[in-house]
Structures are given as C-alpha cells and as structure tokens.
Amino acid sequence: MVKGAKDIIYGDEARLKIKAGVAKAYEMVSSTYGPLATNVLLGKEWGAPVLTRDGVTVAKDIVLPDPFENEAAQLVKQASETTNRLAGDGTTLTVVLTHHIVDAAMKRITFGENPMLIRKQINDALKDITRFVVEQRKDVTDENLEHVATVSSGDPALGKLIAEALIEVGERGGVMVEEHDAIGVKLDYVNGFHFNAGTYAVDKLKLQFAPTLVLVTERPLSANSDILPILQYVAEHPETKRVVIIGEVTGDAAQTFVLNQQKGLYDGCAILPGIAGVAKEWFYEDLAKYCGCKVVKPGAVLDNKPNSEGVKPIAQYFGTADKVIVTENSTTVFGGGGAAEDVKIHADAVEAMLKEETNDYKVEQLELRLNRLTGKIATIKVGAATQVEREELRYRVDDAVQAARAAREGGIVPGGATTLLRASQLTTIPKFIADALQQPFIKLMENGAEKGDHRLMQVLGSKAGYGFNLRDMSEKPIDLFKAGVVDPTKVIVQAITNASSVAGNLITTGCMSVPIPVEEEKKA
Numbered sequence: 001m002v003k004g005a006k007d008i009i010y011g012d013e014a015r016l017k018i019k020a021g022v023a024k025a026y027e028m029v030s031s032t033y034g035p036l037a038t039n040v041l042l043g044k045e046w047g048a049p050v051l052t053r054d055g056v057t058v059a060k061d062i063v064l065p066d067p068f069e070n071e072a073a074q075l076v077k078q079a080s081e082t083t084n085r086l087a088g089d090g091t092t093l094t095v096v097l098t099h100h101i102v103d104a105a106m107k108r109i110t111f112g113e114n115p116m117l118i119r120k121q122i123n124d125a126l127k128d129i130t131r132f133v134v135e136q137r138k139d140v141t142d143e144n145l146e147h148v149a150t151v152s153s154g155d156p157a158l159g160k161l162i163a164e165a166l167i168e169v170g171e172r173g174g175v176m177v178e179e180h181d182a183i184g185v186k187l188d189y190v191n192g193f194h195f196n197a198g199t200y201a202v203d204k205l206k207l208q209f210a211p212t213l214v215l216v217t218e219r220p221l222s223a224n225s226d227i228l229p230i231l232q233y234v235a236e237h238p239e240t241k242r243v244v245i246i247g248e249v250t251g252d253a254a255q256t257f258v259l260n261q262q263k264g265l266y267d268g269c270a271i272l273p274g275i276a277g278v279a280k281e282w283f284y285e286d287l288a289k290y291c292g293c294k295v296v297k298p299g300a301v302l303d304n305k306p307n308s309e310g311v312k313p314i315a316q317y318f319g320t321a322d323k324v325i326v327t328e329n330s331t332t333v334f335g336g337g338g339a340a341e342d343v344k345i346h347a348d349a350v351e352a353m354l355k356e357e358t359n360d361y362k363v364e365q366l367e368l369r370l371n372r373l374t375g376k377i378a379t380i381k382v383g384a385a386t387q388v389e390r391e392e393l394r395y396r397v398d399d400a401v402q403a404a405r406a407a408r409e410g411g412i413v414p415g416g417a418t419t420l421l422r423a424s425q426l427t428t429i430p431k432f433i434a435d436a437l438q439q440p441f442i443k444l445m446e447n448g449a450e451k452g453d454h455r456l457m458q459v460l461g462s463k464a465g466y467g468f469n470l471r472d473m474s475e476k477p478i479d480l481f482k483a484g485v486v487d488p489t490k491v492i493v494q495a496i497t498n499a500s501s502v503a504g505n506l507i508t509t510g511c512m513s514v515p516i517p518v519e520e521e522k523k524a
Contacts, residue, residue, distance in 0.1 A: 007515075020072075022098060022102045026095055036471075089491045097495060097503075130493055142163065144484075147486050162401055168189065193373070194330065214318070217296035222251040222252065222254075223251065232304045245268070245270040246271050248272050302317065320336070329402075347370060418467035418485075
C-alpha cells in the first residue's frame with residue numbers, strides 16, 4: 001500500500017457517516033443542557049475521571065472510534081468551542097441546534113433536494129432569526145447579572161457571589177477562577193494588571209509563572225538574533241528562569257523560544273495583545289510602567305553584553321512580576337515590579353488626560369488604562385472534597401463568569417431556548433429550520449422531566465417574554481424577566497450563527513477521506 005494512503009467514501013455513504021457523527025456528539029453533550037441536566041462521566045487514559053455538566057468540557061472529550069464519524073463530530077466540537085470562546089457559554093445549545101439542522105437537512109437531501117440550495121436557505125433564515133433575537137434584548141442590570149450567573153452555574157449562591165465580584169471590579173476589571181484546598185467557594189480581591197489576551201494553548205486550564213521576568217516589546221521578534229539575547233539574559237537569572245513576553249514572537253524566534261523551553265532552560269510564554277493604533281502604544285507603556293521596565297521600541301538594540309560600566313543594556317527592558325496567570329482568553333499580572341510612586345504618578349497623568357479628553361473612543365481607552373493601572377482583581381477560589389468535584393465546580397463557575405460578562409456586553413433575552421422557540425414562528429424561515437429552533441426548548445423540558453411538546457404549546461399560546469422556570473416549575477407560563485430566567489443575547493446569537501455555519505458545511509459535503517492507520521498499512 002502507498003504510504004500515507006487514505007480511505008475515501010462518497011455521496012450517501014459519506015452523508016450517513018456525517019449524520020451519525022453529529023448525532024453521537026449530540027447524544028453525549030445534550031444531557032448537560034439546562035438547570036436540571038445530568039452529569040457526564042469522562043474516563044481518561046491517565047488519571048482520575050472527570051464528572052461534569054459543563055458542555056464545553058464534554059464536547060472537548062469527544063473522540064469517536066469510527067474515523068469518518070469522528071471527523072463530523074470534530075467539526076461540531078469546533079463550532080461549539082467557537083461559541084464558548086466568543087460568548088463564554090452556549091456550547092451545548094450550539095450542538096443541539098447543529099444536530100437538528102443537519103438531521104432535517106439530510107432528510108431533504110435524501111428526497112432529492114440540492115444541498116447548496118438548502119445551505120442558502122439556512123443562511124437566509126439566520127439573518128431573520130438573529131434580527132428577531134436582538135429585538136428581544138434588554139440591557140443588563142446588577143440584578144440581571146446575578147440571574148445570568150445563577151442560570152449558567154445552576155446555583156443561586158454562586159450566582160450571587162459571581163455578580164458581586166463583577167460589580168465590584170467594574171466593567172473592565174478582572175475576575176479569576178482558581179482551585180484551592182479548602183472546601184467551599186471564597187472571594188478575594190487583589191490588585192493586578194488585567195487584559196483580555198491569552199493563549200489558546202491553555203485550553204481552559206491556566207499557566208502560572210511566579211515569580212517571573214516580564215519583557216514588553218512593540219518591536220516584532222522574528223529572527224534568532226532577536227530572541228537569543230533575551231533568552232541568554234533569562235537563563236542568567238536562576239532565581240526565576242521564567243519570562244513572559246508581551247508582544248509578537250514569530251518565525252525562527254518562536255521556534256527557538258519553544259525549543260529551549262522544552263529543554264528546560266527556562267519557563268514562560270509569549271502573548272500577543274489584539275490591540276492596534278494608539279491603544280496599542282498606550283497599553284505597552286502602561287504595562288511596562290507597572291512591571292518596572294522600558295518598552296522595546298522598533299529599532300531598539302537588544303544587547304546582552306556588559307558595557308564599560310559592567311551594565312547590560314538589555315537589562316532596562318526586563319521588568320518583574322510576583323505572579324502572571326495566563327488563561328485561554330486573558331492574562332493577569334500581579335505584583336508588578338514598578339515602584340508604587342512611579343505607577344501612581346503615571347496613573348495620575350492618565351486621569352488628567354481623561355478629564356480633558358472629549359473623543360469617545362479615546363475616553364473609553366483612557367478609562368480602560370486607568371482601570372488596569374489601579375484596578376482591583378477578584379479571585380474566586382473553589383474547593384471541594386474530591387478533585388473530580390472541585391474541577392466540576394471550577395468549570396461551572398468559570399462558565400458563569402463568562403456568561404455574565406457576555407450579558408453585560410450585549411444584553412439579555414428571556415430564556416435562550418424560549419426565545420428561539422418564539423423565533424420558530426417567523427413566517428420568513430423554512431419549516432425545517434423552524435422545527436430545529438424548537439428542539440432546544442423540548443430538550444430543556446425533557447432534561448427537567450417535563451413533557452416538551454405540551455409545554456411548547458403553552459409557551460406559544462402565552463405573552464411575549466413568558467415561559468417556564470424549571471427550578472420553580474409552574475402550571476402556566478410566567479414572566480421570565482421577572483423570574484430571572486435570562487440568557488445573554490450574545491450567547492444565543494453566537495450559538496445559532498455557529499450551528500448554522502457548521503451545519504451548512506456538513507450537509508454540502510459529498511466526499512470524505514481519512515488516513516489509513518499505520519497498522520492497516522503494514523497488514524496490507
């Protein structure tokens with residue numbers, strides 16, 4: 001057999017595999033949907049199993065034995081992870097919607113309809129559905145923030161604590177979630193420099209460097225000659241042997257950075273903030289001041305050789321931090337090495353600029369700068385009797401924090417599944433899309449041991465904004481806003497957007513190929 005050969009399937013056979021893979025992903029993840037959902041026990045090849053109701057954790061664990069089915073499931077997983085990354089929640093909703101759109105579309109294809117025309121129908125319907133969902137939104141209040149966190153975490157006490165943390169630190173303040181050994185949940189506040197840029201290599205875990213050197217560079221580092229003086233300087237400081245580089249590290253420089261790290265010469269990571277223009281210049285300036293160093297500007301020479309006075313010119317570009325925590329979406333620097341008085345003077349100068357500024361964009365950026373330099377960081381510490389229970393709790397708290405942030409950013413709607421159910425009544429969308437929009441509500445009710453079809457008819461016969469609270473079930477629909485049964489608008493929009501996208505791609509797939517395993521190649 002030719003090395004690297006692939007197994008290939010076509011047409012109906014490929015579509016059956018796609019449908020089966022999506023269905024298996026759905027069956028695994030959908031049991032976590034809603035406040036009365038059940039746990040999923042995830043066995044691991046190494047270490048203890050994980051018990052969780054966190055949809056994104058379950059989705060990440062999906063690996064199917066059939067390679068063709070697995071390819072389809074992986075695409076569904078990617079869509080759900082995108083929703084979670086962009087909106088902080090909505091993983092399970094994305095999987096539920098994807099499954100039902102694919103299932104209905106595949107039936108139409110079987111009866112001879114063109115897949116490309118069906119995808120166009122999906123994309124056209126998405127515009128109307130999104131518009132409808134956004135029209136239902138309301139701005140979030142402090143009370144709503146608690147409701148969103150409660151719905152996401154499944155625990156009113158956690159919802160109250162998370163809302164308290166977010167309200168205390170302000171719209172741009174940081175909220176970290178950490179594990180601790182004691183049983184229970186504890187909220188602490190510390191000062192730190194927080195920004196929304198992390199590394200996707202983290203994958204819901206955290207990288208922690210304590211203490212560490214910090215290098216802030218506006219100048220891109222791409223060649224070995226750019227990175228080697230930095231790494232030599234770090235290696236010469238055995239008290240830390242850690243470095244966090246804030247800036248662009250690419251090409252040979254990135255490869256050398258990773259290779260030497262793998263050899264154990266030092267520890268660290270590089271983070272590229274997604275900032276441009278004057279905001280980027282301000283960001284680097286503020287972080288450098290907080291850490292007690294200079295910014296590496298374009299054209300700066302990074303020289304690790306001592307000058308005539310025995311001082312290494314590169315030293316001025318290294319600051320310090322007591323601890324740096326990096327997640328997949330954010331970075332928080334604690335205990336920067338900048339002198340407190342210098343940081344205060346710098347912050348006062350920013351505040352003076354803010355008082356004089358009239359441009360809305362610059363006002364927003366200056367407020368953000370001031371918040372970072374003087375901001376308070378909330379740390380939610382979670383603990384439980386066992387590691388499995390502790391991890392499950394941490395996942396729920398982390399998702400609830402992200403959901404509450406999304407609510408504050410884009411507003412809230414009265415129950416995500418209920419809002420989509422009402423969107424199913426739009427006269428401008430095809431029936432198969434309308435049917436798919438009803439399925440999250442039905443699944444939500446079924447996971448709560450309710451008759452989904454019966455409750456569906458009750459909601460459709462009630463006033464706008466009315467539905468059911470599964471935690472306090474009533475005979476008739478109630479006002480969901482008043483009951484605190486709300487979801488972030490951003491989560492619902494991202495879920496239907498990403499589900500429609502992946503469903504459209506899957507149903508228009510007419511051929512699949514997967515690598516033939518090495519063992520089979522050898523047998524052949």
